Amino acid sequence: MLKTNLISLYQESFRKHWDSSAISNYEGSHYTTGELATEIAKLHLLFAQCGLQKGDKIAVMGKDTAEWVIAFMATITYGCIVVPVLKDFSPQDATSILNHSESKFLFVDADLWSNLRPSELSSLQQACTIQERKSLFSQEEAADLEQLFAQLDKAFETRYPKGYSREDIAYYQTPNDQLILLNYTSGTTGFSKGVMVTGNNIAGNVLWCIENKIIHVGDKLLSFLPLAHTYGCMINVLLALTTGVHVTFLGKMPTPRILSAAFRAVRPNVIISVPLILEKIYTGSIAPQLRDPKIKFMLAIPGLRNLIYKKIRNKLLEGMGGAARLVIVGGAALNPEIGAFLKKIKFPLSVGYGMTECAPLISFTPDSEQWRLGSCGQTLKNYMEVRIAPAFDESGELIQQKDEHGNTIGEIQTRGENTCLGYYKNEEQTQALFTEDGWLRTGDLGTIDKEGFIYIKGRSKTMLLSGNGQNIYPEEIEAKISLLPHVLECLVLMRKEHLEALIVLNPQSIEAAGISEEEAWQSILEGRKDVNTQLANYEQIQSFELHPEPFVKTPKQSIKRFLYK
Structure with a gap:
C-alpha cells in the first residue's frame, strides 16, 4: 500500500496551480485550475444537499468534455465512488450498469437520458445534464434537484462569503485501500464486468508517471480517447490534474x-x-x-x-x-x-x-x-x-x-x-x-x-489450434494482411480446420488509386500468396472473404471477435 493518498495529490496540485490553465473543450469553454476547483466545490455542496454519503455511487455518462471531468473529479474528491458509463453503451446495457452499480446520482447528456426509462432505474434518486447542469429527474422522496440548482449559487455565496480560494480546498481523502472507481469493461468477449479500482491502484499509476516525468508542468495535451475507459482517463485526467498541464x-x-x-x-x-x-x-x-x-x-x-x-x-x-x-x-x-x-x-x-x-x-x-x-x-x-x-x-x-x-x-x-x-x-x-x-x-x-x-x-482466448497441434496467434497474421494495399482491417478465423481471413476494403485508398472495388479486391486476393510466404506452413491462409462493413469494436478499437465465428 502506498503512503501517498491519491486525493491529497489533487488537493496539493489545485492549490499550487490555481492560476494555471487546466481543462478546455475544443472550440469551447475553458477553465483555470481555480475555476475547476470552484466548480468542484459547488458540486460538493449540491451532493451534501442531495443527501449523498461517502461511498455512494455517482455515475457519469456523456461526451468527453471538461464538464465530464468536473463531475468525475467532484465525485472522487467528495468521497463517493465514480461510475463512468460509456456513451456508446446501449440503453439496455446502461440501465443494467446503473442498476448493478446501485448508482444514486447520474450526470448524463440529455440525448442519452431520453433513451433511458427512469422507472427501470432501481437505485437512481436524481439525474442532471453534464454541460448545463439542468435537473432531469428526482425521485419523489429525494430532494428536488431543480430547486437545489436554482438556489445553488446563492447557497455557495453564503458558504463562502469572501469567495472560494485555494485555501478553502479541503477534500475528503478516501483511504487508498478503498474503492474509488467502478469501471465497467466493454471487452471483446461481450460481457461487461464492474472492475473495482481503489485509490491505491490509481495512485500507483499516477506516482509512477510523475516519477518518470511522462508529462511536464505547462504541457499541452489533446484528449480524444474515451474518458470512461481507464487508458484515456488515466493520463489525460488523473495524471494531468496532478501535474499542472492544460488538457483540451x-x-x-x-x-x-x-x-x-x-x-x-x-x-x-x-x-x-x-x-x-x-x-x-x-x-x-x-x-x-x-x-x-x-x-x-x-x-x-x-x-x-x-x-x-x-x-x-x-x-x-x-x-x-x-x-x-x-x-x-x-x-x-x-x-x-x-x-x-x-x-x-x-x-x-x-x-x-x-x-x-x-x-x-x-x-x-x-x-x-x-x-x-x-x-x-x-x-x-x-x-x-x-x-x-x-x-x-x-x-x-x-x-x-x-x-x-x-x-x-x-x-x-x-x-x-x-x-x-x-x-x-x-x-x-x-x-x-x-x-x-x-x-x-x-x-x-x-x-x-x-x-x-x-x-x-x-x-489466450483468441489463440487458434491447428490440426497438428500448433498454436496460431491470429493477431500476428492479421498484422501482415492489414499491410496489403486497400485493406482497411481484417479478422482471421479457423473454419473447418482451415484458416480464413475476413477482409474489409479501404474506400479511401481505392478512391485515391482511381480503381474499382473489384480491381482492389482482385489485388488483395493476389496478395494472399505474398502473405503466405511470410507465414509458417501451419499458419497458411486458405482463403480471403470480403466482409461488407467495418467490424464492431470496443472503445479501444479492438474487434469484438465473439461476434464473428
Whole structure:
C-alpha cells in the first residue's frame, strides 16, 4: 500500500496551480485550475444537499468534455465512488450498469437520458445534464434537484462569503485501500464486468508517471480517447490534474480531418493514442510512397535514406501539431511492421501495456529511444511485478512454445500496487481473475526478457489450434494482411480446420488509386500468396472473404471477435 493518498495529490496540485490553465473543450469553454476547483466545490455542496454519503455511487455518462471531468473529479474528491458509463453503451446495457452499480446520482447528456426509462432505474434518486447542469429527474422522496440548482449559487455565496480560494480546498481523502472507481469493461468477449479500482491502484499509476516525468508542468495535451475507459482517463485526467498541464478535450469522433485540425490548434506535447490512428496514417499516406519505385531506389542509398526518413518523421510530427516529444500507444497491439518503420525513422514512439484491472498500466518505457521494437515496454519498476506462467489452450492442453529468442511463451500474470480488488458483486469471476498465490491473470500470452520488456503474442482466448497441434496467434497474421494495399482491417478465423481471413476494403485508398472495388479486391486476393510466404506452413491462409462493413469494436478499437465465428 502506498503512503501517498491519491486525493491529497489533487488537493496539493489545485492549490499550487490555481492560476494555471487546466481543462478546455475544443472550440469551447475553458477553465483555470481555480475555476475547476470552484466548480468542484459547488458540486460538493449540491451532493451534501442531495443527501449523498461517502461511498455512494455517482455515475457519469456523456461526451468527453471538461464538464465530464468536473463531475468525475467532484465525485472522487467528495468521497463517493465514480461510475463512468460509456456513451456508446446501449440503453439496455446502461440501465443494467446503473442498476448493478446501485448508482444514486447520474450526470448524463440529455440525448442519452431520453433513451433511458427512469422507472427501470432501481437505485437512481436524481439525474442532471453534464454541460448545463439542468435537473432531469428526482425521485419523489429525494430532494428536488431543480430547486437545489436554482438556489445553488446563492447557497455557495453564503458558504463562502469572501469567495472560494485555494485555501478553502479541503477534500475528503478516501483511504487508498478503498474503492474509488467502478469501471465497467466493454471487452471483446461481450460481457461487461464492474472492475473495482481503489485509490491505491490509481495512485500507483499516477506516482509512477510523475516519477518518470511522462508529462511536464505547462504541457499541452489533446484528449480524444474515451474518458470512461481507464487508458484515456488515466493520463489525460488523473495524471494531468496532478501535474499542472492544460488538457483540451476533443468531445467528438476523432476522424482524420477533425483530429488533424485539432492537432494544429492545440499543438500537444504528449499524445496518448491507440494503434489504429497511427496505422491509418501509415497505410494511408506513408505505405503508398514507400512502394514507389523511385523512393525504393533512393532508400537503398544510405545518405538519401536518412534524409527521406527525417523528412517523413518531420511530416508525421507536423501533422500532429509539430510540438510532440512523445507519442504513447496502448489499448491494443501495434502492427509490428509499422512499429519497425517508426523506430527506423526515429519517430518518438513508445508502446505501453495494461488493462482496466490494473487501472491500467502494467508496463511502459517512457524514453522512446529505449523502447524495444516489438515490446510493450518494461514492467513498472517498484510498482508492478510480472511473471510468465504456464498457459493452456481451450482444450486444456499445455501451451509449449518458445519465441524466436528462446523465451517461453505463457500467460502474463501481474501483481502490485495497480491490481484491482476484483469484479463488483461477482465473486466467481473475481476468484477466476486471481491465482491461488495472488497474481492477476491477464489472459494475454507473451514472454518477458531479462530487462523486463514484455512481448505479447496474443490473447489466450483468441489463440487458434491447428490440426497438428500448433498454436496460431491470429493477431500476428492479421498484422501482415492489414499491410496489403486497400485493406482497411481484417479478422482471421479457423473454419473447418482451415484458416480464413475476413477482409474489409479501404474506400479511401481505392478512391485515391482511381480503381474499382473489384480491381482492389482482385489485388488483395493476389496478395494472399505474398502473405503466405511470410507465414509458417501451419499458419497458411486458405482463403480471403470480403466482409461488407467495418467490424464492431470496443472503445479501444479492438474487434469484438465473439461476434464473428
